[in-house]
Amino acid sequence: MPRRGHRNGEQDSQAEKTTEKERRRRTEQHKERIMTKEEIVSAHGEYNLQSWSKQKGLSPIAVRNGDGLYFWDMDGKRYSDMSSQLVNLNLGHGNRAIIDAIKEQAEKYCYISPGYASESRSQLAKDLVSFLPDTFGKIFFTNGGADANENAVKIARMYTGRHKIFSRYRSYHGSTFGAGNLTGEPRRYPLEPGIPGFVKFFDPYLYRDGLDETDQEKASKQYLARLREQIIYEGPDSVAAIVIETVTGSNGVIIPPSGYLPGLRALCDEFGILLICDEVMAGFGRTGAMFAFENWGIKPDLVTFAKGVTCGYVQLGGVAVSSKIAAHFDDAVLSCGLTYSGHPLACAAGVACVRYYGEHGILENAKERGKTLSSLLQNIQTAHPGVGDVRSIGLFAAVELVKDKKTREPLVPYGKDPEGIMKAILRRLAAKGFMTYSHENMIIVAPPLIITDDQLVEELAKLDEALTEAGL
Known part of the structure; x- marks a missing residue:
């Protein structure tokens, strides 16, 4: 009678042969499933709704x-x-550094809920706070830029007890319901009538307004005076936050004139209004600084980010808040939550990205x-x-x-x-x-x-x- 171990060895060998056979079968099936260019484009048109497009006649590059x-x-x-x-x-x-970081995290675990401590989540939050001004304390992670802006508005309202939010006409902050109401350009129209309390103002656009671009300080004072008057007429005690794209993005890369952002910071301080800088597009080196607001030496109260934090390798966004705001929620409930807040794979990609920015100049x-x-x-x-x-x-x-x-x-x-x-x-x-x-x-x-x-x-x-x- 053969020994028990010998029989198990034969079984293991047979199992390995079966596994290898199954692996070959699946490989062949996978090869059969590879789509041609024509099949990819056809399936795209038949089964996908493509954003910002009439669906008829689309022919995207595969x-x-x-x-x-x-x-x-x-x-x-x-x-x-x-x-x-x-x-x-x-x-x-x-980028191999980002790809390898995602793989390494996937081999540990792909997902754990926000209520658990995750190394990649903790490390990325720590790294991001270290890059922000010394007034910042914590990060709330989101899925992308739109819900980062929505949660920033929510945090501002909870913190101040006020309800009005100012944002600019020439702006895009996302297309979900809250972010779409923040947005000022025509992509907000399908969401109207919108949410009460969202107020629009014009951003400084010297070229379009025909102003003297050589005297930026003078132009800044004019724009800020108009905004100050509008705040007074809306009731300063009702205004929770002013939300701006630090550099207006898709609406024309409109760069604020000298003196505008420091003046806006002073205006917010005067009336106890929070300044939220949307850095979703302008952040993470795009302007030559880690965050665009650094170019003008100001310190916002909240910063929203996405895009460049992981370079799109895995979707991720977030809201960075000042230490003062963070301390408020030590005793008050932070009524914000997302299933994928701080997704481990996304945060691993984020850690690799942020470090790559620094290590490679x-x-x-x-x-x-x-x-x-x-x-x-x-x-x-x-x-x-x-x-x-x-x-x-x-x-x-x-x-x-x-x-x-x-x-x-x-x-x-x-x-x-x-x-x-x-x-x-x-x-x-x-x-x-x-x-x-x-x-x-x-x-x-x-x-x-x-x-x-x-x-x-x-x-x-x-x-x-x-x-x-x-x-x-």
């Missing part, structure tokens, strides 16, 4: 892979990602390459009668197209493009392998922060050519 600045379609054509997708892929495609690269980008854009502005203005800070830029440089009339009406002019320009750029997006009469230029000077020269030449071909 993407095969990406590396650094570039990604390739299923036919092998290379594209340069000159908008970092949605201004979130700050470290480019295929990404902020310095954004600042230096930003000088090259600014120079190239100014050359384009000079050369093209249809380019009314170019604005950039770090690697965050917009090209504003006009019908006439003297009148500054936009190339297309705000919120509309009846003749498809902007879409036609984007198609010309895509044919040259330059991928970005437009909003109203603006073309966004916001490449990954790892871009080189040579790559900038190569890509901006394509933009120059496309504008020439479009007769601009």
Whole structure:
């Protein structure tokens, strides 16, 4: 009679053969399931609702892979990602440090609820607080930028006991119900009638308002005086917070003039209003600083973030709050909660991202390459009668197209493009392998922060050519 151990050895061997056979079978099945380009595009149109689009006639590019600045379609054509997708892929495609961090966390555990202490969650919160001003204390993690802004508003209302929230017309803070009501541009219309207590004001836009751009301090005083009057007429004791994109993003990379943000900080202090800086797009090195508000030396009360914290490798957002606000909730209940708050995989990606920024000089690269980008854009502005203005800070830029440089009339009406002019320009750029997006009469230029000077020269030449071909 064979020994027990020998029989188990035979069984183990048989089990291994069965496992290997099953593995081969699954591999073959997987190979059979790989979709062709045509199948991918067809299924996309048949089963997906694509954001911000009429669904009929869509023909998106089917993407095969990406590396650094570039990604390739299923036919092998290379594209340069000159908008970092949605201004979130700050470290480019295929970053091994982020990928490896996600894998390492997945092997430990993929999910644990927010009520447990998770190493990646704790580490990322600690790292983020260390990058913020010394007035900051804690982080509340969210799924992305929209719910970061919604929770920031909620925290501000709980902390102050007030209900009104000021935000700007030329702004985008997300499209969920709360964030959509914060948003000022036309994408808020489907949410109307909106939430009571959301008040809009105009941000400082010297080019569009025809003001003297050489005297920014004077312009700032004018904008702030109007805002102060509006606060008084709304009742200062009812205003919980003023929410701004530190640098207005998709609505034209509108950079605040000198003196505006310090003046806004003083205005908030005067009336006991919280200042919330939406850094979802402008944060994490995009402007050459870790957070855009650092460029003007101010300290907000709350900061919302997303996008560049994980570069889109796993979705994550959050609200950073001052120590004073954090202390309020030592005894008061924080009535905020999300199933995926501080998701371990996302936080692991975040830790890797944040450390990569520091260890590889990404902020310095954004600042230096930003000088090259600014120079190239100014050359384009000079050369093209249809380019009314170019604005950039770090690697965050917009090209504003006009019908006439003297009148500054936009190339297309705000919120509309009846003749498809902007879409036609984007198609010309895509044919040259330059991928970005437009909003109203603006073309966004916001490449990954790892871009080189040579790559900038190569890509901006394509933009120059496309504008020439479009007769601009």
